[in-house]
Amino acid sequence: MNTRKALYQFGYRRSPDQDRPTPAHHPVVVVGAGPVGLCTAIDLVQRGVPVILLDDADRIGEGSRGICYAKRTLEILDRLGVAQTCLSKGVTWKVGKVFQREELLYAFDLLPEDGHKMPAFINLQQYYLEHALVERAAQLPDLDIRWRNKATGLKPRNDGARLTVETPEGSYDLDADWVVAADGARSALRSMLGLSFTGEVFEDRFLIADVKMRGDFPTERWFWFDPPFHDGRSALLHKQPDDVWRIDLQLGPDADAKAEQAPERVLPRLRQMLGHDNFALEWVSVYTFQCRRLERFVHGRVVFVGDAAHQVSPFGARGANSGIQDAENLAWKLALVVNDAAPERLMETYEFERSAATDENIGHSTRSTDFIAPRSAQELRFRDAALALARHAPFAKRMVNSGRLSTPSTYETSLSTPDRDAWAGSARLGAPLPDAPMRDREGRPIWLLEALGGQETILYVSNGDPPPCSCRILTIGHDLIDENGFFEQRFDASPGSAYLVRPDQHLAARWRHPDSSMIERATRRLRGFDGGAA
Structure with missing residues (x-):
């Protein structure tokens, strides 16, 4: 049931x-103007x-759907030019609380440290994100959205x-060098190729x-096992x-x-x-967990x-987040291939990296589902024992699973050059870089990820010698000043x-x-030219 009319129609x-x-003939045709396709x-x-x-609809805004x-x-999204719009509208949060009945079992903080531009999470109805992306797309002359x-x-x-x-005026044909199927869970392109999902649908x-209501609940994620208002089941509450x-x-x-x-x-x-x-009911749906x-x-x-x-179950916010990470992983590789700057076999690393990320997400999602909705007496006994222990034993809190929240994937593939040296800090090979507040040459504040943008880059810590290559380089101590020491700490x-x-x-x-x-060997390896060690 949807009581909200489409907010945006095209x-x-x-x-x-x-x-x-x-x-x-076009280099790339993307099918599906949801968040991932956009x-x-x-x-x-x-x-x-x-x-x-291409999109078969002419509107967005029918139900909030993904929010986290x-x-x-x-x-x-910041690199794509829409994060500030989303932040100004969204509800920022980082604290979650887990209850059994009316008792607080524990709370967690998803971003306890300072020095990051982006918060741990925002909640934002999907139609607002889609609208921000459509407005950004309209600013790009080489992007033609056909509703x-x-x-x-x-x-x-x-x-x-x-x-x-x-x-509405009949059919026509298009030739594309590459087609990106972003047409959702009921993908027509998937059916056209005779492909099917493997995995599990939970009961x-x-x-x-x-x-819609005025409420005194804080901007936190609240999850209940066996709440007094919904006996024997679970419940979740988020603010948008x-x-x-x-709910x-x-x-x-x-x-x-249906009932x-x-x-x-x-x-x-x-x-x-x-x-x-x-309160007023804006939108309602019933779903089953699918992995x-x-x-x-x-x-x-x-x-x-x-x-x-x-597809993954929604607890843990792994659907849209993993899909947008698919888009990011694919885009730079496909751009290099289309522009003849990398061999076509680079696309195999999209398959490998995002397939591994999907398996990781499905694993987390399956374990969450088994804990939230036990399917056997043995699983129920384990769940109840973990909840009982979590009141008093810190180690048991890690066993309670109300949906492990989305984290970025670390890619352990042939595109990475193995470490020869020992490293400390939070930066990890294959993982997204941790952000850090910096200053540019003129002393203006800038974030590390802003300075990097979407280009292949060498970050070089100045030691008085010239940079060791002629590729794009940002020199720490010259181009970027680490005045608070966050870069030094996080990158060792x-x-x-x-x-x-x-x-x-x-x-x-x-x-x-x-x-x-x-x-040079590492950059060739990154572009898929050389799988050997650097």
Whole structure:
């Protein structure tokens, strides 16, 4: 049930491609203008690749859907030009609390240290994020969004694919060197290629509701096991902008999805939880946990991202966050391949890295589901014992699983050059760089990730000698000043140290005292030219 009308609607317009006697040819066509498709398209265009973005709808804003965006996702959105819009509207939070019945078992802080531009999480209705991305896309002349253009046919070829596109004025064909399938959990492109998910669909059903009300709850994530207002089940409460609150209620495996969405069933449950009826129901849905994926994400010149490639249960905020990280991982690699700056086999590393990330997310999601909704007497006994211990024993708190929250993936692949030296600090090979407050040459404040942008870069700690290569270099102590020591601490930096940063801001290599040949081999390896050690 959806009581909110579409906030943003876009008109169909005829494309010049519809009037061509032969199919138009484009480097990349992205199918699906949700957050993942929009992020992919914007990232590619910012890297110099023109994109056609097709979507079968003409609107966004039907239900809040995804709401929870993690620090790494916000850093990606910042590079794409929309993070500040999201931060100004979203609800920032970093503290979570876990209850059993009415008793607080424990609280956790997801970002206890200072020196980061982005918060641990924000809550923001998905339609606001989508609108911010659409507005950003409109600023990019090489990004053509075509609303009410539905992909109805897909014919793969060795050098690309042909799409058939249905519009209100008839159909037309498009040829693309690459097609990115970002068309969601019910992906039409996936069906056109005869692909199916493997994995598990869990039996328990959950009610998800957006409620508009004035509330005294803090901006924290509250999760209950066996709450007094929902006996024997679990519940989750999150605050969103506009005085809207997200509520998740476990219903059990036998719940009737259609019946449970009826107001006469939903409203009494919410009154019991909230203790009053001074609220308005904005959106409600019923879902089951799903942990499923495609066996492969890259099929010739068709690449799957986001929910079209994989699905996880919503507890832990791993759906949209992992999808946007798919987009980031894909965009820089595809841009290099399209621009003939890397071999096509670089695309295999998208498959490998994001497939491993998907397995990691599915593993976390499955364990969360098993803990929240035990499927056997043995699992229930373990869950109850862990909850009982968590009241008194700190080690048991780590066993309680109300949804392990989204964290960025660390890529252990052939693109990274293994460490030769010992390193301390929080920077990890293959992981996104930790941010740090810096100052530029003129003394103006700037964040490390802002300075890096989306370019392959060497971070070099000045020791008085010239930088060890002619590639793009940011010199710590000259281009960037680490006046608070955050960089030194997080990167275990010493004079002469150098760090190779991927275009997606993951750490690809680091050395205490490199020479130009070491850096050259590592950069070739990063672009997929050389799998040997540097």
